[in-house]
Amino acid sequence: xxxxxxxxxxxxxxxFGRTRALDGLDLSMRxxxxxxxxxxxxxxxxxxxxxxxxxxxxxxxEARLLGGDPWREAVQLHRRLAYVPGDVTLWPGLTGGEVIDxxxxxxGGLDPKRRADxxxxxxxxxxxxxxxxxxxxxxxxxxxAALASDAELLLLDEPTSGLDPLMEAxxxxxxxxxxxxxxxxLLSSHILSEVEALCDRVTIIRDGRAVDSGxxxxxxxxxxxxxxxxxxxxxxxxxxxxGVHDLDVVGNRVHCQVDNPALDGVLRHLTSFGVRSLISQPxxxxxxxLRHYENAQRAGRADWAGAER
Amino acid sequence: MKSLxxxxxxxxxxxxxxxxxxxxxxxxxxxxxxxxxSTLADLYPTVxxxxxxxxxxxxxxxxxxxxxxxxxxxxxALTAWRLTGTVVLVGLASLLTVVRHTRAEEEAGRGELLGxxxxxxxAPLFAALIVTFSANLLLAALVAVGLVGFxxxxxxxxxxxxxxxxxxxxxxxxxxxxxxxxxxxxAARGIAITVLGxxxxxxxxxxxxxRDWLSWLSPVGWSQHMRPFADExxxxxxxFAALVAVLVAAAYTLSxxxxxxxxxxxxxxxxxxxxxxxxxPLVLAWRLQRGSLLAWTFGLALVGAMLGSIAQGAxxxxxxxxxxxxxxxxxxxxxxxxxxYFAAVMGLLGLVASGYAIGAALRLRSExxxxxxxxxxxxxxxxxxxxxxxxxFALAGPAVVLAAAGLTAGLTYGLSAGDxxxxxxxxxxAAAAQLPAVWVLxxxxxxxxxxxxxxxxxxxxxxxxxxxxxxxxxxxxxLSKRVLDLSxxxxxxxxxxxxxxxxxxxWLVVVAAALVAAGLLAFRRRDVx
Numbered sequence: 001x002x003x004x005x006x007x008x009x010x011x012x013x014x015x016f017g018r019t020r021a022l023d024g025l026d027l028s029m030r031x032x033x034x035x036x037x038x039x040x041x042x043x044x045x046x047x048x049x050x051x052x053x054x055x056x057x058x059x060x061x062e063a064r065l066l067g068g069d070p071w072r073e074a075v076q077l078h079r080r081l082a083y084v085p086g087d088v089t090l091w092p093g094l095t096g097g098e099v100i101d102x103x104x105x106x107x108g109g110l111d112p113k114r115r116a117d118x119x120x121x122x123x124x125x126x127x128x129x130x131x132x133x134x135x136x137x138x139x140x141x142x143x144x145a146a147l148a149s150d151a152e153l154l155l156l157d158e159p160t161s162g163l164d165p166l167m168e169a170x171x172x173x174x175x176x177x178x179x180x181x182x183x184x185x186l187l188s189s190h191i192l193s194e195v196e197a198l199c200d201r202v203t204i205i206r207d208g209r210a211v212d213s214g215x216x217x218x219x220x221x222x223x224x225x226x227x228x229x230x231x232x233x234x235x236x237x238x239x240x241x242x243g244v245h246d247l248d249v250v251g252n253r254v255h256c257q258v259d260n261p262a263l264d265g266v267l268r269h270l271t272s273f274g275v276r277s278l279i280s281q282p283x284x285x286x287x288x289x290l291r292h293y294e295n296a297q298r299a300g301r302a303d304w305a306g307a308e309r
Numbered sequence: 310m311k312s313l314x315x316x317x318x319x320x321x322x323x324x325x326x327x328x329x330x331x332x333x334x335x336x337x338x339x340x341x342x343x344x345x346x347s348t349l350a351d352l353y354p355t356v357x358x359x360x361x362x363x364x365x366x367x368x369x370x371x372x373x374x375x376x377x378x379x380x381x382x383x384x385x386a387l388t389a390w391r392l393t394g395t396v397v398l399v400g401l402a403s404l405l406t407v408v409r410h411t412r413a414e415e416e417a418g419r420g421e422l423l424g425x426x427x428x429x430x431x432a433p434l435f436a437a438l439i440v441t442f443s444a445n446l447l448l449a450a451l452v453a454v455g456l457v458g459f460x461x462x463x464x465x466x467x468x469x470x471x472x473x474x475x476x477x478x479x480x481x482x483x484x485x486x487x488x489x490x491x492x493x494x495x496a497a498r499g500i501a502i503t504v505l506g507x508x509x510x511x512x513x514x515x516x517x518x519x520r521d522w523l524s525w526l527s528p529v530g531w532s533q534h535m536r537p538f539a540d541e542x543x544x545x546x547x548x549f550a551a552l553v554a555v556l557v558a559a560a561y562t563l564s565x566x567x568x569x570x571x572x573x574x575x576x577x578x579x580x581x582x583x584x585x586x587x588x589x590p591l592v593l594a595w596r597l598q599r600g601s602l603l604a605w606t607f608g609l610a611l612v613g614a615m616l617g618s619i620a621q622g623a624x625x626x627x628x629x630x631x632x633x634x635x636x637x638x639x640x641x642x643x644x645x646x647x648x649x650y651f652a653a654v655m656g657l658l659g660l661v662a663s664g665y666a667i668g669a670a671l672r673l674r675s676e677x678x679x680x681x682x683x684x685x686x687x688x689x690x691x692x693x694x695x696x697x698x699x700x701x702f703a704l705a706g707p708a709v710v711l712a713a714a715g716l717t718a719g720l721t722y723g724l725s726a727g728d729x730x731x732x733x734x735x736x737x738x739a740a741a742a743q744l745p746a747v748w749v750l751x752x753x754x755x756x757x758x759x760x761x762x763x764x765x766x767x768x769x770x771x772x773x774x775x776x777x778x779x780x781x782x783x784x785x786x787x788l789s790k791r792v793l794d795l796s797x798x799x800x801x802x803x804x805x806x807x808x809x810x811x812x813x814x815x816w817l818v819v820v821a822a823a824l825v826a827a828g829l830l831a832f833r834r835r836d837v838x
Binding site: 050055056074075076079081082083085088090093094098102103105108126127128131142145155 | 416492493576577578579580581582583587588589590593596597600679680681683684685686687688689690691692834835836837
């Protein structure tokens with residue numbers, strides 16, 4: 001395992017009773033990168049973060065965090081990281097400002113200037129008792145406490161849940177600032193646009209296992225581009241080309257999905273019919289995500305059918 | 310009645326959630342009268358024997374304060390008398406049930422989820438009351454059927470059952486009001502339990518000082534004044550009915566005026582930044598626990614003052630009874646009579662202080678279950694450091710609480726008996742002697758938290774209830790010494806007056822330390838849930 005990695009995890013298995021929450025998970029994340037940790041609800045994202053925080057012990061597999069063992073060296077490691085839980089619950093009798101200070105101090109200090117700046121950016125009233133905060137405001141308290149620290153690693157578990165779109169935009173700006181300051185961020189999310197906008201690399205996880213990992217362009221390389229073209233003449237021979245899918249030809253208009261390695265050949269073929277307009281769309285993260293998910297479902301159905309036979 | 314829509318569905322939800330706890334307390338409480346009656350019948354089959362037994366018991370001023378006067382020497386009357394302390398548990402179970410299904414649900418946010426369905430504004434309150442009232446009715450029926458089955462008069466058996474149910478209803482209604490006033494379930498429980506404690510103390514003060522009007526101010530006194538098996542006074546039931554009606558109406562009115570989740574007081578803003586002190590888990594634990602520690606200290610200081618100030622009166626009442634001369638001469642001087650009183654009273658205060666200790670230790674579990682421990686443990690705080698910060702209050706808190714009670718009891722008794730210099734240290738020592746036993750219960754809660762966190766709360770409180778039942782009913786039920794010795798309080802010397810031997814106290818401390826250590830070790834190794 002590479003110790004320059006902020007996080008490296010291999011073959012993690014964690015079971016709760018009969019549920020297998022993590023089923024051989026691999027995850028690696030370099031220092032200084034913003035890493036998206038993407039998966040549907042119940043995929044094991046929070047369980048992974050809790051392992052990395054040393055809150056739960058794995059059944060098997062290995063996890064390294066900032067070069068240390070997250071279970072045995074929890075306290076030393078926690079001085080260097082800040083965490084925003086997915087479901088923020090706070091002490092009802094303390095004010096938001098008190099909680100921000102307390103969490104910062106127990107971690108080893110926070111920057112008062114950044115604290116004031118963040119309070120303003122997130123429009124949080126720190127004098128209110130936590131009991132009276134809405135879900136979004138509780139989320140802001142945890143975010144400000146984490147962002148105002150000078151921890152080198154941020155572990156964020158669905159940090160924007162409950163935030164309104166304006167605050168979500170503020171959050172994105174904050175993460176971009178953090179990236180510029182060289183902080184490492186693990187952003188667990190199921191909001192694809194957020195991950196697409198912020199993350200250098202992405203790991204997609206499903207049923208406790210990483211199904212794909214890499215930069216967005218690497219992941220896209222393995223998939224298809226959507227092509228819509230209007231041609232001068234009726235095209236022919238498209239269905240015979242390799243890598244063309246979901247072909248739809250109406251008069252001079254063509255719509256299809258093309259495997260990225262076959263893109264060059266398909267475009268050459270199209271220009272021979274005289275291209276009047278062309279729209280090419282790279283696959284969105286959503287496409288990637290849905291493809292993994294649908295494939296899995298189809299596979300699951302096949303297993304089911306196989307089991308019946 | 311739109312505001313009651315959905316009550317039926319909520320009743321079923323409560324029954325589903327309480328399907329174990331509620332039958333348990335109903336059955337355990339329903340079994341106590343029969344078992345007490347059958348033990349008494351075995352031990353004292355004749356009227357003469359029972360009369361002698363009554364004389365001995367009423368010769369102890371503590372019994373007079375704790376159980377009040379005996380109204381007859383029939384098995385039924387003695388049973389009813391012996392259970393005047395146990396009836397408080399009926400009130401306690403009822404008020405806890407109501408708060409659990411009203412304010413606690415709102416505080417957890419589940420009330421909102423239900424409120425958004427076709428459930429009327431008042432439905433949660435009324436569903437909780439309906440279930441608790443019905444549970445008490447069932448308890449009354451079981452008590453009556455059990456006693457009749459044992460062969461006691463039907464009228465008296467019914468009266469005893471009804472006097473219990475009426476008290477259960479009253480404190481269910483008290484809890485319904487308390488749940489409207491505060492934002493937090495903890496505070497609502499605190500208010501209702503305080504009212505229950507005050508009612509018990511009023512009754513005790515009235516009985517000990519022969520001031521009947523004091524005990525007539527207290528619903529706990531009313532259940533005694535119904536006089537089961539001794540010329541039942543049915544009209545007392547009308548007092549209960551009127552009080553319950555007033556309290557339920559008050560809860561209804563308050564609940565109709567407030568917003569879901571809100572209390573009566575508008576929330577006040579607090580500081581925008583934490584004080585420089587608030588920087589460690591121990592200071593956080595102090596912030597979370599200080600309210601309850603101060604309330605308990607103040608409350609037990611009051612209880613101590615009251616128990617101390619009625620001591621002299623109770624001793625005189627007992628000492629002035631010519632029929633009891635013989636008994637008292639056996640005991641010795643009247644100052645030894647006071648010793649007997651304080652030994653019994655301090656044992657009771659030890660149990661009460663254990664309630665504080667277990668509550669403080671189980672904060673660990675509620676912090677964990679609510680997820681509030683996560684941000685703390687995700688900071689540079691070790692598990693041991695976090696857990697010991699709360700356990701500090703579970704261990705040091707009871708010392709403060711018992712010292713407050715011992716000081717005020719010793720002071721007020723010393724002033725009334727005229728020798729503060731002698732009595733204050735003796736009574737204070739009697740209070741302090743309870744501490745090792747209290748620590749054992751705190752240790753049990755800590756061990757449960759580490760080893761079986763999911764059951765820590767229920768089993769922890771169950772351990773206290775078991776100790777209370779053993780102390781309260783173990784001797785009258787003639788349980789074997791081996792069973793009685795299960796309670797740590799069985800090993801506490803009966804101070805003042807008894808010889809002090811360090812050995813049992815040291816053993817209790819060792820057991821408590823081992824339990825705390827086991828809990829901490831187990832917590833370090835397990836998953837945070």
